[in-house]
Amino acid sequence: MKIIFATGNAGKMKEIRQILNDVDATILSMKEAGIDIDIVEDGKSFEENALIKARAVANELKNIGEDNYVVFADDSGLEVDYMDKAPGIYSARFLGEDTSYTIKNNYIINKLEGVKKEDRTARFVCAIACVAGGAGKDTREFSCLGTIEGYIGYEEAGENGFGYDPIFMVDEYGCTTAQLSPEQKNAISHRGKALTTMKNILIENKVIA
Numbered sequence: 001m002k003i004i005f006a007t008g009n010a011g012k013m014k015e016i017r018q019i020l021n022d023v024d025a026t027i028l029s030m031k032e033a034g035i036d037i038d039i040v041e042d043g044k045s046f047e048e049n050a051l052i053k054a055r056a057v058a059n060e061l062k063n064i065g066e067d068n069y070v071v072f073a074d075d076s077g078l079e080v081d082y083m084d085k086a087p088g089i090y091s092a093r094f095l096g097e098d099t100s101y102t103i104k105n106n107y108i109i110n111k112l113e114g115v116k117k118e119d120r121t122a123r124f125v126c127a128i129a130c131v132a133g134g135a136g137k138d139t140r141e142f143s144c145l146g147t148i149e150g151y152i153g154y155e156e157a158g159e160n161g162f163g164y165d166p167i168f169m170v171d172e173y174g175c176t177t178a179q180l181s182p183e184q185k186n187a188i189s190h191r192g193k194a195l196t197t198m199k200n201i202l203i204e205n206k207v208i209a
Contacts, residue, residue: 001025001208004033004061006053006073011162012191016072019186019195024209025070035060041075046089046127047143049075058131058139068134070207072198076126076191078164080152082112082119091164105156105167112152120151124168124177126190128198132207142201146194150177161185 003025005016013029020027030036039056043049053073061069077091087094087104095104112120126146133139148170156166158178165178170188177185186192202208 001068001070002033003027003070003072003208004035004057005029006039006057006071009162012074015182015186015189015191016195018182019192020199023199030057041089043075043089046075046077046125047129047145049089050127050129051131051141051143054129054131054141058133062133062135066134067136070130070132070202073129074126074191074194075129076124078122078124078168080108080112080120080122082115082121082152083108101163101166102156105164108152108164109155109167117151121149122152122168123147123149124164124190126194128191128194130198130202130207132202140205140207142198142205142207144194144197144201146190146192146197148177148188148190148193 005027008029008031017027035057037056037060039053041049041052043052050073054071058069058071077088079085079088095107127143129143131139131141150168150170153167153169153176158166158176160180161178166176168177170177173180
């Protein structure tokens with residue numbers, strides 16, 4: 001079985017393969033599956049955007065006559081309470097799509113200058129959507145959500161992970177998610193929780209084994 005993940009983000013694909021390493025399937029990115037489409041993410045929530053992406057890729061597979069497909073998509077981001085939960089669903093596009101995360105991270109740190117720890121609360125949110133179908137099959141859709149609570153640090157720290165990981169502090173470990181090993185991060189992360197939940201949903205519904 002092939003699972004097509006509707007992303008081109010290499011960091012995400014690395015995490016996804018680590019988290020789903022016990023699933024009997026080949027996990028491919030859109031590019032690896034030969035799918036090159038522009039998807040307009042105009043949903044109002046993480047869940048809506050994840051479903052938009054999964055449906056778009058599933059529709060492309062259906063159009064080319066794929067007789068058995070399982071498409072995953074995620075929409076994830078950082079919510080900073082002091083910033084009214086920004087950047088939220090706009091996390092990837094925050095301050096511009098081509099803006100480096102070093103600039104984005106330092107913008108958030110500067111925004112929270114002088115703010116005490118208890119008011120620096122934040123969370124990573126990840127919505128996972130799945131569309132499964134194929135020729136002559138009913139299309140089935142599933143979605144779920146995973147979160148991890150933390151707070152914004154005072155400077156970037158850590159070389160692991162990607163995106164906002166260097167500024168997201170986790171009290172349990174007393175460090176950023178970029179300072180955790182991949183195994184530690186995947187065990188507690190928003191994406192790890194959401195993917196594990198989705199995996200269990202699909203096993204229960206006999207989509208995957």
